[in-house]
Amino acid sequence: MSRAAVVAGYTGYIGYVPERLLAGKKVIATGMTGEVARCESAVESALAGCDTAVVSSGDAGVYGMAGLVLEILEKRGLLERIEFEVVPGIPALCAAAALLGAPLTHDFAVVSLSDLLTPWETIAARIQAAASADFVLALYNPRSKRRSGQLALALAIVRRVRGETVPVGLVRQAYRAGQETRVCPLGAFDPESVDMLSIVVVGNSMTRIAGGRMLTPRGYAEKYDL
C-alpha cells in the first residue's frame, strides 16, 4: 500500500490506516453500502494509470472487498488486462480467537449473520449443519441496530444441539480502542449485549472455559497423556 497513489476504503476503516501511509495520497472513502461505488471508483482509478489500493478491515478475502473488486474486473473484462494482487491480513476471527484464548484449535466454520445479501434460511441451515457436525463457530456481523434478532435465532439453533453449557466468547473492537472480551456458557450469554463491531465464537463439544479463556483441545492430552 505504501506504493499506491490512491487508497479506497470504507470511511470507518480509512481512519485506522496509519497517517504516514495516507500522506500525499488521494483517498476514496465511502460509507456503509457504498461498497460497489467505492470499488468501481478504485478500478477507474487503476484504469487511469494510478496504483490503487483498496483496504478492508481484517483480511480482505474474508467478507472483505477482494471478491467485489475481482467481480468488477471480471464484469469489465479487465482480469487479464490489469495487474492486481490480493494481500492477506489477520482476519477478525483470528484476532478475536487470540484474545479469547485458543477456541479455533480444531475444525471451525465461519458464518456471517448479515442477511442483506444472503437469505436467512441459508444462514440458518449453515449454522444447523456446523453445529450438528461439531464445528467451532465464528459468527461475523452478529447484530446491528437494523438486524437485531438474528443472533438470538442463531444461538437458539446452537442451543438445541449443544445445550446451555457450551462456551461462548465475544470480542468487540479487537486490538482497537474500546476492546472488550467476554467468555461465558451459552446459557449466561446475552445477545442484546452484542453489536456489529463484535465477533462471537461458539465452542464445539470439547471446548471448555479455562482461567476465563476458551480452549478447544486438539486431542494431545488424550493421545499423549498430558
Place this chain on the structure above:
Amino acid sequence: MSRAAVVAGYTGYIGYVPERLLAGKKVIATGMTGEVARCESAVESALAGCDTAVVSSGDAGVYGMAGLVLEILEKRGLLERIEFEVVPGIPALCAAAALLGAPLTHDFAVVSLSDLLTPWETIAARIQAAASADFVLALYNPRSKRRSGQLALALAIVRRVRGETVPVGLVRQAYRAGQETRVCPLGAFDPESVDMLSIVVVGNSMTRIAGGRMLTPRGYAEKYDL
C-alpha cells in the same frame, strides 16, 4: 517475540524466523510429533523466569500451538500464575486464499484431514455437513506420505454433493520459496499432486473460475446489478 529470551518451535518453522529475531536467544527446536515436549519445555523455561515465545507457522490459534500451551498451563494450574498472550497472525488459509483470488468471500469451513488426533469418521462427517450446507471448504494437512488416501476420500464426498465442475484451488508453500498455485474444476484435480505443505480450497455452489482465479461472489452483483 523480539523481547523473548527463549524461542520454541518446530525445527522446520524456526528456519523461517528472521535471524535478527533469534540473535542471542536460546532456541528450543523439536521435530514433528515433538509438540508436547516442545511446549512443556517452553512452559518450564517461562517458569524459570525467562520470557519465552512459542512460534507456529501461520496463525498460532489455527491448528497451531496456542491450544496446547494453554492445555499445559491449565493441567499444571498455571493459568492464573503465568502471564501469557496469544499473538494472532495470518493463517495459511488466508495466505492461500489471497493467492487463489477471492474464494473465501462467503461462509467457509476449515477442516484438517489429519487423523492422527481425530477419527476419520468425524472428519468425513464434517466434510459432508459443510458440503451439504454449501460452505466453501479449506482443507489443512491434506496429504502426507503416511496419510496418502484421505484427500481423495474427502473430495469424493464433495463430488457427490457439488459434481465435477466445482472449482478447486491448491496452494503449496504460500509466500515461501517453491510457491505453487493451481486452480481447476474438481474433475480435473489430481489429489496425488498434493503434499503436506499445501492447502486445498474447494468452492461452494456459487464459486467460479475467473481469469485463472477462484471467485466466490458475496451477492453484490445480484443486489446492485453490477
